[in-house]
Amino acid sequence: RSQYPEQRERDGDFDMRGLLHRDGSVLLHVTRDELRSPAALYTALGCKTAVGFPFKDIATVDSIVLDAPPTADDADARLTLRRLQTAGVGVLAPAAALGAAPIDGAVAIYDLAAIGAAGGALPALPAGALRAAVRVDGSEDDELLLSLARLDAAMIILDVATPLSRVHASRRVFEMLARSKCAAPVILAGTFETPSAEELTIAVGMQLGSLLVDGLGDGVLVSAPRAARTAELRPLSFALLQGSRMRNTKTEFVSCPSCGRTLFDLQTVTAEIAARTGHLPGVAIAVMGCIVNGPGEMADADFGYVGGAPGKIDLYVGKDVVKRAIPMEQACEELVQLIKDNGRWVEKEPAEAEAVAVAA
Structure with missing residues (x-):
């Protein structure tokens, strides 16, 4: 059974227990432009709002992923980010990006291949970051995958590299995790280039849902640049979890x-x-x-x-x-x-x- 993030003394005002949901987690990518339109973003993420402040609801995204965090002088985007964190929404970003634009309370994402090349240990966290997440692409050798059990990772983001088969490569990764008794939660990630929402639903169900129904995975991080926006990916992601008999958010x-x-x-x-x-x-x-x-x-x-x-x-x-x-x-x-x-x-x-x- 997966071990979810627990609160630590150094976490201060940041509640890291809300990064993931025990019944299944939904993570979504968010851009800097979206952060500059807070009202629309809060709605897209499924937040309730009161006097302009967001609050988590039954189907609110658990954490967001920023490929490019807002810079220190981007006050509006930073304010939106802080309000989301106050509401209990986790924030993840690549460690290198956080090094250039630190975010207090963030989770730094490291690639497993880079960790292995640097000696096999997690680097020191960037300033302000409180946890690490490790991204795996399925091409790693068995030894490197087995090393995941030794890393203090809040979660593993399994984003299978092209042209590997997402289903087969993912099953191999889970086999290695079971062999090493690694208990870190695994988020199934994928970018889908399907041209329509209907084809996206089918592709996500086949490639991610087939793993979830077998008990492989603790949540999803879906991206679909051509077929869906954040507001559409959220209900799709929650429907996938419910259809996999994980997290019920609707009838x-x-x-x-x-x-x-x-x-x-x-x-x-x-x-x-x-x-x-x-x-x-x-x-x-x-x-x-x-x-x-x-x-x-x-x-x-x-x-x-x-x-x-x-x-x-x-x-x-x-x-x-x-x-x-x-x-x-x-x-x-x-x-x-x-x-x-x-x-x-x-x-x-x-x-x-x-x-x-x-x-x-």
């Missing part, structure tokens, strides 16, 4: 594949239910087209919406049917009421409700 929906027995338009009804109930993290809702296989396929759901007869819906709590033959035009509202009656309902926050309305 879980279970649906049958649809067949000739399906008694309603499964996609339309599921979208309608998701629009009403998609803001309930920790709640699982099954939408099943018929009663033949539906109750068995939804065994792990908290609530079920099942076609019982043409135009009629049965509602379930767990495996038990509690309402039968509800007219379909009333069924979604009845489902919402059932969730309320069982104490699992929370109202949408204003910003969230507005976002849903805009999306619709």
Whole structure:
């Protein structure tokens, strides 16, 4: 089991325990230009805000990665960065960049190959930095990978180099980590050159999700210059963690594949239910087209919406049917009421409700 960062006496006001989340972490790259537009950045990172200050929410990015930290005279960007740190968002940057532009409370990123070439020990941290992260690209030899267990790293960033196979090279790295009993959390990183959001979703699921579902990896750091911005990468990353059965940040929906027995338009009804109930993290809702296989396929759901007869819906709590033959035009509202009656309902926050309305 991975050992997550703990607070140390020299950390002072910086809470380093928030760098990663024990159920799965989301890290994102942030540019200096984004730091100069704080309101937009806070929203993109999933922060709540009050009087201009950011606060962590259930689906806020855990840490950000700066390839080029703001210089000391970039006061606006530095202020944004400090406010994010105060909110509990971690800040990572390459050690060399931090040497030129120090950031208090930062995590310095070192390449494992450079550590090996310099004798195998972590260099002294740059001024202001409190932890080290080690970047691995999968091309390292076994001996160098085994040495990771001796390094005091807050995390390992596994970013497989081209043209290696991301899946196969990653599995080899995890094999070496297991052999050396290295317990540092591993963040699966990747830059995807897919041209569209749809292709990005498929590529990320295949290459990173296939590792996460096997218990390999503690979080993700996804970059997609051509297909998605920060605001789009965040929900994709959290959806990947939830789909890998790691970190729940929204309602879980279970649906049958649809067949000739399906008694309603499964996609339309599921979208309608998701629009009403998609803001309930920790709640699982099954939408099943018929009663033949539906109750068995939804065994792990908290609530079920099942076609019982043409135009009629049965509602379930767990495996038990509690309402039968509800007219379909009333069924979604009845489902919402059932969730309320069982104490699992929370109202949408204003910003969230507005976002849903805009999306619709």
